[in-house]
Amino acid sequence: MLGRAASWLLRGGCGPWRCPGSKSCSPGWRGAATLSVTPQRSLADEPVCIRAAGLSPHQEVTLRAQVLTDSEQMFDSSAQYRADDRGLLDVSRSPSLGGDYLGVVPMGLFWTLSPASMEMPYQKLRPCTNLTGRPMRVDLSLHSGHTQAGMIPGQILAKQVVERWYSKPGVRWIRLREGKIRGSLFLPPGNGPFPGVIDLFGDEGGLTEFRACLLANRGFAAFALPYFGFEDLPMILTDFHLEYFEEAANYLWKHPKVKGPGIGVIGSSKGADLALSMITFIPKVKASVCISGCNANTLTDLYYKDMHLSSVTCNIDKIIRLDSGVLDMSGSLSNPNENQKSIIPLEKAEGHILFVVGEDDKIWNSKLFAEEAIKRLNAHGKDNYELLSYPGAGHHIEPPCSPYCFALIDRFLGHPVLSGGEPIKHCYAQEDSWQKIQEFLHLHLH
Template structure:
């Protein structure tokens, strides 16, 4: 149910609420309808959005709205014209205005952003109960082309879309095993399944949605926090790779996980941790490095007799844009000036997939991936693959994740520029998600 305040905002903006899927108005040919298939769907799965019962060439606006469990609103819109039969297929009809232009079948979901009354630069995240509750998107079809800041036209039809992060039968286990904390997601069935550890960046805490989607796609996935959760350190302190080795050992020994090795997927800071794991931990045989660095970043890393100092950000190099958004693209120190910080990837026996956006404004991840590949080639290694995407920023996530121009940084307290162009970035997410799964299946 919509909260009282949120419901009032909805009513003021969209008009009286009617049950999803019901017609709310008529074109000249009869009642307008709005349909979405498949319904329900997994959050990383494309959907087809169609309207019927419109007048020939009628101008309409499609709007999407999400109300999170914290009662934050995210919305998007696109303007269309029905065909000569009064039909509209978002997968074939170009958007003529709104939050994107052209034929983009998933454009309404990809361009969801905080509504005008909300704090900007927030990321849309699913509810905490991933296996028991979907992300609900409410679609509404309005007459006319609604311009930004104007009250939408008459509602012609509505439809609710349930986007699940968990397919039926996925099992969720909250993990407290030795020092290891996190959430283990197991696919339905007896298995065994390929095992993957999932790491995010320096935002801290436990992020589960990617691991849950991986389980829905056949992986035993461990969402592994490393600070800012339960009894783990609350801030970034020196890392000891033994914690990550203990997690790898737990997953490798799990009766539902098949060998001979496990994989790890990491984003941002999690990416250089993923590279360190495949370099030093033998049980890790496949590593996906998304928007990362070829050196150890942010805090020093220890493992047995190994010590990797960190490269850090020089905050004096931050550029403040006119919008107030911070550009960090020139702040990270050059790893080549601190050779001991560079991860000795030539020691890795497994396979590595680098995924980078060519317009990454937080890390120059394409350059760092090329430096890593150069080092591997120098040592006669070819155990890598590079996915490099033009027009793509830093936060490359599963295709259920809308584009974020900037995100409020946990430490700086200000929005930080992510880079990329909305539609190019989201197509890169769609393509890389498929290829990441193929890579992990191949090497696990």
């Protein structure tokens, strides 16, 4: 499974430990245009350096990025630049003058990848299915002139291929089918033991592995845990029983590669309130990261032993259809304070909690929900929390390899739903929060 990843190391390929700005990124000579990317092979959550040389002084050019997915979908992005008086272009210093973003945004081409014009809109760019054996290939091209949207690009001056890996050599991928639990376990290279983390996503269902795989590169034994819509799990959202998540926590905690005394959990959207319930009711959970979550149980009732949390509901009459056809759901979730039996009793949690929210979240008001949770903790004399709040960020805050999505097709409604956020501010929030999430988990699981 790791053959290709190992082979480029043996060939002397530049890996994630080779930082941008190394000698291989130095500009070429005047003459034929060249395009360089350093490192050319890197982990998907790491920055790269893009430079061009051999251009005419102040020459106008367009940079394009293209990705063809496993399902043959094309994603692309572009930005317009002007070379300096030496005919050089450094994307980390030069501002984009047009295209999919403006200003100095070193990773802008990667952050603004979206479905190409011939593809169905509002789709999310996801990595290849074989995370540990194959990279995502990004084709970069340098064109003459400033290409406007919908126009044929100018002459190609130079090309470069970039490989974005989700796993470095030595990461182990284990598909789990133990008792009632399903999912994928990713183990870092080495003997360990490692801090253990359960990874939960939202109501899209199925198994989402890329974040857990990236966490394994950062020293965590990460368990991507689906809870519906996968194999023999329920295919739709039904009442949940926390015993399923407790079984997963016990499995990870007992694993010989996992260090104690407890484990962590990271959850997004619906997965975030499950992460809060886990740290509240399951003693082995010592750290919980709640991304764009709610302080109450959402979407379906939750049971655990003799405990029952009802769910806050979504009022479809409050969903707004925008002129573009995109649905705005931001005002549709009922106020948790009107259903006290749905609110998670976080004061019972003995571990530490990190709330990560975007202040322009259009799925629901995750900042308000985090503030309500903190208010409850403070009322009970608790200070076991941190809050990361990002202006201009929307709902889907993921690792920095994930491009911004204005709206996504909802699997239940069948229509695009507004996510919120401004593209570049949202992506900077992803970059910043990803580092701080890792720091939080390492701190409280060591």
